[in-house]
Amino acid sequence: MFVLSFLLRRLLQGSLIILLVTFIIFTLLRVVPGDPARLIVGGMAPDEVVAMKAKELGLDRPIPVQFVSYLGTLATGDLGTSFVRPKSGASLGGAAFDDQTREERAKVLDLILATLPMTLQLAMVALVIALLVAVPLGTAGGLYPGRWPDKLALALGSLCVSTPNFWLGIVLTLFLSVKLKFLPAIGYRGFSYTILPAIVLAVEIVPFILRTLTVSVAQVMREEFIQLAPIRGLSRSRTIFSHALGNSAIPLINLLGVQLGMLLGGVLVIEFIFDYPGLGLLTINAVLQRDFPLIQGIAIFISVMFVAINILVDLIAMTIDPRLEY
């Protein structure tokens, strides 16, 4: 029963956030320079054709009116149709105003769903790499505060956090792909193309997991129930693995929820550098091409994902520690 009321409350809050994000994105896209009507019909089209197209798309109406009608279509699950991309999903530009294939433009949701698995794959691999590095080191750092594992965790965290991802991407490609021919990069022709961008993305995530885990393990180790464990006859390893780690995981799980935002920010740059055909590359090209419905769709989709994952994270954390209340 409590779970139900929790879910209902969080879903309501989440819907409000999504509505707000939708409104902000919708309004921003309409006040920044770049006339979508001219974009669709092309630079060489006469002004009357631009005005006609604006009327046809309803762009000449006041923003609140446009927003309400946009919400109406959104409610049916329709994120709209891309201004410039055809069904093949190709990146386009410079199309003509009497483009015969315009009605063949791709649905925003189809474009997102086609690229999302690629980004999820990248994010998952990055997360696994990050966890493989950060969990052992972060735990060791927390178990031996002030000693070398802690110092190593701090040093590695500082190094990772101060390395720009676009630089690391280029350098790793140069060494691992160009010089050593060890891993492929640029584009996507198989799973192996995910590894290099995932390493770069993992470098972005590692410092946060390291720091959180070091602090949280150290904190849990000072708790009474851990201090008293030897009296209960528990061995040190049993205490750590069965009691300390589980409790230290709660801040980490919360952090992973928040990290999603950073992951998505990271994939924008990384997918562009590696020409990795995921949601990040789609977003960058949509921005460069002023493909408003696509930008809007991606923003809304991401906010929905963000809200959903945060609810899920809270739910998991609550299951681990029922004392937590949200």
Added chain:
Amino acid sequence: MEFNRRAFLKSSALAGVAVGLPVLNTAFFVDPAHAADGKALNFMSAENLTGNWDPSSHTTLAQINLESFVFGYLTRAPMRPDNPDELVMELATEMKLIDEHTLEFKLREGVTFHDGKPFTAEDVKATFEYASQPDRPAAWYPGTCEVEVVSDHVARIKTDKGGYPASLFWFLSAFLPIMSAKDVADPKTLSARPNGTGAFKFVRQDGNTTVLEAFDGFYLGKPTLPGINFNFVGDATTRTLALLNGEADLIERLEAEQVQSIEEAGGFKLNKAVSVENKYLWFRCSKAPFNDPRLRKAAAHAIDRTVLLDILGVSGHASKAWISPVKFGYVDTPNYPEFDPEECQRLLAEAGFPKGEGLPELEYITSVGFYPKTKEYGEVIAAMLQEQGFPVKLNVMEVAAWNERLYDRPGGGPGHMIDCGWSTGSPEPDLVLRTHFHSSSKRICGIEDKDLDAVLDKERNTLDPAARKAVIQNEVMPMLAEKVPSLSLFTSVFIHAMRNGLDGMYFYPNGMMDANKATLA
């Protein structure tokens, strides 16, 4: 289901292993990406396509390049600097000027389109009559024309109703892709996929990759390359890395630093060629203050173009005309406006703005991401103009936003000056001169000037090629130097980099390519 922390830890560990398993497969780690023998050529293009495969629907360079693989042309113009006027016969075997308004093409027999339809004079008729319509956005044709089908393999282009000489199609024949009459009759099909007589046929669009494969029925025999993957990769560093690690076999639009990296890496070769593209500083001539030619000339005298060439390095070639040296009629214009601060000040004072006083803020728009070093030399030009008193504000935009502001509109295009290049795959000079400086077209600068119109009409209507060249060199160019609707900053040098194993490619000076004799080892 009961969900406790033990179950959570257990299931998350299992999930980790499941996700991690493929990573542990060592086959993934020894997978160096290298194109091997018998594999398709991977080309990385700097620009995207339009999504409409009708060649008359766009002026997008990347798509023109792709069309050069897929479509056939009546002739081809190699445009070598030592012989810019040369034409090589392709779908035509002979062409002859019958009279002022009639140009006859004898056509090659035994040529078929990719859909199996034989190529005949009907296709030339359909292509020319459709693509020359004034509402076709590409507007490469000098005006409407009609085509008389004399026989299956003889076509006569007639321009009497269009009111211009048929000789204009002499060089243009190398730049107009020939479409199938069947497709022209069905615009939907024409837009949906390219269908030509070229060495490679369109298979599918796969995200940002256009997949082409060798055409069995190509009239010169099936090409050795089994296919071409034409990929759009917007970032020049990514393109360079892709060449270096073997993902790409051929890349384009490189900057000096990347050329250096590729040269140092070894195993690659470069093709540097003075292109058909000049880069211009366009003045918005249809609105104040650049509706005054004295101010345009003053601005031109404020710019030291040698500094721009230093910035561009290998990517630029000095220019003293409004067309590239590989175009018909190029000349080092004697009165070309050179860097001359004193003359600049004199003209400013004469126009009523001594030392630039009283001039409004002048917006200079440029793009970043497509052309090399635009931002860098844009800043230098802005500084040079400011030094002479022009209150210039540089506005650097990404390509889509810049593209949207590029063309002239009623009342003048956005800003006061804009940076842009113009590249057309034919030696025909009117693809630049008439397109931009005649009041019937005035694409970017918006100039309307009776004297210029008169001299451009005279040039177009002169039938004898030698006499026409003389009009261009002795009358058109000097007048442009007086009116300065735009300033040609330099001619671009197109740089292609490729693997050493790629042989037999021909690169046209506008970026178009011919791969029908290419081999990839």
